[in-house]
Amino acid sequence: MRIDPAGRLHPPTRRDGRFLAVDLRWLEGVASLHVPYAQRRGLRDALALTGPHWQTPPWFPGVGADALRAAREQGLPGVVAKRLDSEYEPGRRSRHWLSIDAS
Numbered sequence: 001m002r003i004d005p006a007g008r009l010h011p012p013t014r015r016d017g018r019f020l021a022v023d024l025r026w027l028e029g030v031a032s033l034h035v036p037y038a039q040r041r042g043l044r045d046a047l048a049l050t051g052p053h054w055q056t057p058p059w060f061p062g063v064g065a066d067a068l069r070a071a072r073e074q075g076l077p078g079v080v081a082k083r084l085d086s087e088y089e090p091g092r093r094s095r096h097w098l099s100i101d102a103s
Contacts (some may be wrong), residue, residue: 003058009074018053018055019053019054022057024041024043024044025090032088033088033089034087035088036085037082037083037085038084040088061084064081064100068100071102072103076102077101077103078101079099079102080100081098082097083096
């Protein structure tokens with residue numbers, strides 16, 4: 001899938017290989033693992049990462065039901081719900097991040 005700057009999803013094409021920066025674990029040599037997700041997200045968004053082969057997917061705080069409905073309508077597999085105060089826990093599933101199937 002491809003996400004345009006307005007957050008709309010488009011079917012992939014053969015040229016649409018992209019890296020999606022969904023979180024921020026380090027910034028300028030400093031680990032951000034213990035920084036709450038909402039703050040990490042703000043730091044990552046401030047980097048304004050965009051280019052032909054990478055992007056920062058949009059986030060929708062507080063509208064989980066709407067995000068799940070949109071995922072279903074667009075044929076996406078699901079959404080990941082993250083507590084805004086959650087830390088990054090590398091290498092393990094966190095009870096603060098839920099993968100919700102859209103089917």
